[in-house]
Amino acid sequence: GRTAWTIVMDSSATRAAAVRRAQRLTAEGLIVGVLDSSQFRSLPADEWIVFSGQYESSRAANQARQELGSSAPGSAYVSRISPR
Structure with a gap:
């Protein structure tokens, strides 16, 4: 992994729940993935x-978040992720 900025779409206590959420977002036309936060020191x-995109800067990630508009969950936010 590498350090990057991403859009955190959602989070869950279990992998199964996160995968289900990712599948719903994918069905709505979004490109998302699932990652284990314990692999990243910058996440809880x-x-x-459930995340969307890997960006070089917070500006690029925020721009992408704005472009998602109402397609993204209202709680979606931009975060810098750094591998352990």
Whole structure:
């Protein structure tokens, strides 16, 4: 992994719940993935994160977040992720 900026779409305590959420977002036309937050020092531990995109800067990630508009969950936010 590498350090990057991403859009955190959702989080869950279990991988299964995060995968289900990712599948719903994918069905709506979004490109998302799921990652284990324990692999990233910049994320809360013990969560599964549904994310969208990898960006070089917060500006690029925020621009992408704005472009998603109402397609993204209202709680979606931009975060810098750094591998452990």
